[in-house]
Structures are given as structure tokens and as C-alpha cells.
Amino acid sequence: MRLSKYFLPILRETPKEAEIVSHRLMLRAGMLRQESAGIYAWLPLGLRVLNKINAIVREEQNRAGAIEMLMPTIQSADLWRESNRYDDYGKEMLRIKDRHEREMLFGPTNEEMVTEIFRAYVRSYKDLPLNLYHIQWKFRDEVRPRFGVMRSREFLMKDAYSFDLDQASAEHSYARMFTAYLRTFARMGLKAIPMRADTGPIGGKLSHEFIILASTGESEVFCHKDFLDFDAPPADIDFDDAKAVGGVVEKWTSRYAATSDMHDVSAFGALSGDDQVSARGIEVGHIFYFGTKYSEPMRAVVNGPDGKETPVHMGSYGIGPSRLVAALIEANHDDAGIIWPAAVAPFHVGLANLKVGDAATDAACADLYARLTKAGIEVLYDDRDERPGAKFATLDLIGLPTQVIVGPKGLADGKIEMKDRRTGARETLSPDEAFNKLAASGGL
RNA sequence: CGGGGUAUAGCGCAGCCCGGUAGCGCAUCUGCUUUGGGAGCAGAGGGUCGCAGGUUCGAAUCCUGCUGCCCCGACCA
Numbered sequence: 001m002r003l004s005k006y007f008l009p010i011l012r013e014t015p016k017e018a019e020i021v022s023h024r025l026m027l028r029a030g031m032l033r034q035e036s037a038g039i040y041a042w043l044p045l046g047l048r049v050l051n052k053i054n055a056i057v058r059e060e061q062n063r064a065g066a067i068e069m070l071m072p073t074i075q076s077a078d079l080w081r082e083s084n085r086y087d088d089y090g091k092e093m094l095r096i097k098d099r100h101e102r103e104m105l106f107g108p109t110n111e112e113m114v115t116e117i118f119r120a121y122v123r124s125y126k127d128l129p130l131n132l133y134h135i136q137w138k139f140r141d142e143v144r145p146r147f148g149v150m151r152s153r154e155f156l157m158k159d160a161y162s163f164d165l166d167q168a169s170a171e172h173s174y175a176r177m178f179t180a181y182l183r184t185f186a187r188m189g190l191k192a193i194p195m196r197a198d199t200g201p202i203g204g205k206l207s208h209e210f211i212i213l214a215s216t217g218e219s220e221v222f223c224h225k226d227f228l229d230f231d232a233p234p235a236d237i238d239f240d241d242a243k244a245v246g247g248v249v250e251k252w253t254s255r256y257a258a259t260s261d262m263h264d265v266s267a268f269g270a271l272s273g274d275d276q277v278s279a280r281g282i283e284v285g286h287i288f289y290f291g292t293k294y295s296e297p298m299r300a301v302v303n304g305p306d307g308k309e310t311p312v313h314m315g316s317y318g319i320g321p322s323r324l325v326a327a328l329i330e331a332n333h334d335d336a337g338i339i340w341p342a343a344v345a346p347f348h349v350g351l352a353n354l355k356v357g358d359a360a361t362d363a364a365c366a367d368l369y370a371r372l373t374k375a376g377i378e379v380l381y382d383d384r385d386e387r388p389g390a391k392f393a394t395l396d397l398i399g400l401p402t403q404v405i406v407g408p409k410g411l412a413d414g415k416i417e418m419k420d421r422r423t424g425a426r427e428t429l430s431p432d433e434a435f436n437k438l439a440a441s442g443g444l
Numbered sequence: 445c446g447g448g449g450u451a452u453a454g455c456g457c458a459g460c461c462c463g464g465u466a467g468c469g470c471a472u473c474u475g476c477u478u479u480g481g482g483a484g485c486a487g488a489g490g491g492u493c494g495c496a497g498g499u500u501c502g503a504a505u506c507c508u509g510c511u512g513c514c515c516c517g518a519c520c521a
Contacts, residue, residue: 009454011455011471012455012456012470012471012482013455013456013469013470014455014456015455015456016455016456016457019514019515036513037513037514092520108521109521138521140520142519142520143445143518143520144445144515144518144519146514151520151521156521158521159521209521284521285521286521320521323521352480354479354480355480386479386482387478387479387480387481387482387483388479388480388482389479389482389483390481390482390483391480391481391482392480392481392482393482394482396481405480407479407480408479408480409480417480
């Protein structure tokens with residue numbers, strides 16, 4: 001993409017409404033535009049990151065055996081009356097009336113709807129287990145939206161729903177998602193720690209929040225130091241093997257970890273001082289097993305091997321991709337701007353032409369841009385007629401992992417410069433060497 | 445939902461106390477010079493001062509009501 005033809009409204013000064021660093025940087029980097037309290041438009045650069053996150057989430061959900069679909073944002077109130085949650089949910093639910101005065105709502109979550117879909121089609125235990133998910137906008141009319149997309153009213157959520165014949169099988173489904181979540185966050189360069197969680201209004205017995213540690217996190221968390229060194233499960237783990245994924249859950253729940261809600265001061269105090277990690281965290285995922293809480297009132301039943309009807313055991317599994325964008329920035333930034341982990345970077349390479357209009361510089365940039373693009377590397381080519389300083393500042397702000405800097409001085413010696421945004425390390429090399437290096441790493 | 449702020453050009457702000465027809469920096473546009481870490485000079489454009497009432501010869505400024513937004517607390521992907 002040529003920056004001269006892109007839509008990247010960079011702000012030099014920080015809009016005053018932004019308090020935390022991720023919000024500030026998202027506004028400054030032209031990723032996001034607030035349209036109303038807690039409601040945001042995703043500008044092109046922001047959308048690219050959101051899509052990268054979604055792609056990883058999707059790959060790992062699919063790998064774990066979940067099946068993607070798409071449910072609507074608007075739901076009928078009647079559905080929610082079946083589960084008795086229409087009144088329970090309170091003012092956080094945005095209620096809407098259509099032209100026929102029918103009561104509708106903007107979905108804050110989809111347990112009811114997916115249960116309705118399940119019961120419409122599935123009759124036999126032979127069709128289980130089943131896990132359906134979608135990535136869809138949700139609306140929760142938060143009392144106090146804040147921190148940009150970290151706590152917005154409209155937000156994107158990946159929500160998966162598992163259906164099983166019995167609790168043992170449901171626990172396997174839970175372990176699949178537990179494992180998939182560890183992999184998902186690790187692929188984004190995040191260390192997420194599963195912590196025992198309160199089940200809240202969703203209900204249920206078994207629940208974990210996935211928390212990443214960040215000094216600006218909203219909640220206070222406590223865990224064992226060992227978690228920081230645990231490796232995520234490998235890609236080739238057999239998700240169908242209940243023992244294998246069960247082992248992952250066992251390992252990752254073998255040490256103390258809790259949010260302040262569930263914190264047990266004496267259990268934590270029993271750890272040696274060196275092992276105690278007390279920090280702040282951001283919740284990026286939350287998984288629940290809630291048994292027959294919805295299947296019973298909503299009559300989602302299957303015939304078991306014995307021919308008897310039995311309500312299915314369910315779980316739900318949420319990740320907030322829009323919140324993850326903010327969480328990733330909280331965990332990856334410096335004074336100059338964002339530092340994207342390669343896996344979610346909106347572009348892999350920022351190519352800066354330091355002297356637009358200089359024939360040799362223009363030609364070298366055009367050539368590199370074409371070759372890299374052809375090699376499948378996503379390049380943002382800054383071909384604007386700006387001074388070098390402005391280009392460096394822009395590239396640092398938007399945080400692309402690799403900067404390729406081409407100027408007349410270096411080119412006189414046949415050299416260009418490659419800079420690693422995270423470490424600041426620079427190398428001087430020929431355009432061919434730079435191309436080969438980037439092509440070999442796939443831009444990552 | 446309780447408490448506290450705030451609203452003036454795209455962004456950041458001054459002006460308000462003490463009423464007299466709106467200003468600064470950045471950004472934008474034009475020209476010239478400049479070109480390896482947010483350049484310099486000259487010029488230009490852009491605002492019914494959040495909305496609605498009121499007081500006054502006259503309101504960004506004083507009064508009343510409303511709305512938006514932000515922050516702190518109680519609640520949440």
C-alpha cells in the first residue's frame with residue numbers, strides 16, 4: 001500500500017478524552033474514531049489489526065474442532081424470556097422495538113440463540129459433541145464505558161458454544177477450548193494466564209479467565225511465578241484426545257492463580273515469596289462450563305444411547321478481539337508509539353523513501369516495493385513528499401515490525417537501512433540483501 | 445447509578461472573573477528555500493463560541509434549563 005493513497009489520519013497531538021496509552025496511540029495512529037461514548041469506527045489501519053487477530057482466533061478455533069457460523073446482532077426478546085434472562089440482564093441490555101412494536105434487543109451474548117438453533121436440528125447423541133462459534137459485534141450498555149475499545153459498549157466477540165451428552169464429555173470440550181485459548185494468545189505474543197473466575201450472570205461451575213499481565217490492567221491478579229515460564233501447547237496436539245488436552249488444563253491449573261474476586265490470601269501467602277507474582281491484568285478471554293442451565297429451560301435435548309431424552313451439557317467460550325487490539329498495545333509500546341508483534345501487525349514492513357523526487361531513491365523504493373509485495377509481504381510504502389523526520393515519527397508511531405529506510409546518501413554506496421522497531425537495531429545492507437532477508441522470513 | 449469536571453477552527457488551548465462582534469500553536473492550502481529524526485520564510489482559507497431560553501442597546505463572557513463528552517467510585521468480553 002502506498003501511503004500517499006491510503007487513509008491514515010495520524011494525529012500529532014493526543015485528543016484529550018484519551019486516558020490510557022492504548023487508547024491514545026490508537027487515536028494518534030489513525031486506527032480508531034470515537035462516534036459516541038463506547039462506540040467506535042474502525043479506520044483502515046485499525047481494521048487490519050482486528051482482522052489479523054480474527055484470523056488467528058479463527059485458525060485456532062477451527063484447529064480445536066469448533067465450527068464457524070454467523071448469528072445476527074438483533075435478537076427477539078421472546079428467546080430471552082425462555083431462559084428467564086430477559087429481565088435478569090437488566091439495563092445492560094439494549095432493548096429495541098421494531099415497527100410492529102415487537103420487542104427486540106441488540107445481543108450482548110448468544111447462549112439463547114445458539115441453543116435455539118441447536119434444538120431445531122439436533123436430535124441424537126450421535127451428533128455430539130458439537131461446538132459452534134461466530135465472531136460478531138455485541139452490545140452491552142455499560143454504565144461507564146472507558147479506556148477506548150478496552151471497555152466499549154459495542155465490541156467484537158468471538159463466542160463459541162459447546163454441546164455434549166454428559167459432563168465428562170463437556171469437560172473434554174472445555175479442555176479443547178482451554179488449550180486453543182493458550183495457543184491463540186501465545187501466537188499473538190501474549191502470555192495469558194488462566195485464572196479461576198467467578199461465573200457471573202452467565203452461570204455455571206467451571207470457569208477460567210485468561211489474563212495477560214500489563215501494568216495498566218483493570219484488575220488486580222495474583223499468581224505463581226512458574227506460569228511465566230510455561231510454554232503454550234504445540235500446534236500438533238491432538239484435540240480429540242481427551243487425555244492430551246486434559247493434561248494441558250491440569251498443568252495450567254496446577255499453580256495458584258486468581259483475580260482479586262477469587263483471591264485466597266492464605267493460599268497465596270503459603271507460596272514462597274519468590275514465587276508470588278502480584279500484578280495487574282487485562283481479561284482477554286473467559287470460558288465457562290454451565291451444564292444444563294440453558295438446555296433445560298429451553299428444551300435442548302437429544303436422545304441418548306438408551307433412547308431417553310436428555311438435556312445437553314453446554315459451555316461457552318469468549319474472546320474479545322476488539323479488546324485484544326488495545327491489550328496488545330498496552331503490552332507492546334514505547335514512548336515513540338506502538339510496537340506490533342509480527343503476527344498481528346497491520347503491515348509487515350514500513351518502507352520509507354527519504355527523498356521523494358530523487359530519481360535513484362524513487363527507483364530503488366519502487367523496485368523494492370514491487371518485489372516485496374509480489375513475495376507476499378505486506379508493505380506500507382511511505383511515498384509522501386515529507387521530510388525524513390516526519391516519516392520516521394510516523395513509522396515509529398504506527399509500529400510496523402520492520403522499517404526499511406531508503407535515502408540518497410546510503411544509495412550512493414548502494415546501501416539501504418533496515419531497522420527493527422522493537423529493538424531499534426539497524427543494519428546497513430544492499431537492496432538485494434534486504435529483499436532476500438525479508439523474503440526468507442516472510443516479512444515476519 | 446452517586447460524585448467531580450468540561451464543551452471556543454481538524455487537534456491542543458487562551459479569551460469568560462471585569463459584556464463591546466474571537467485569538468494562539470499545530471494541522472490544511474499557495475509560493476520560495478530546504479531534505480537522515482515531526483524544517484524556515486511569506487501569504488491564505490477555516491469557527492451561527494454544544495443546544496434552547498432569558499437579562500442587556502449589545503452575550504463566547506452574566507442567569508436558567510437541556511445535551512454531549514471525560515475523570516473517580518460501585519458493576520462487566
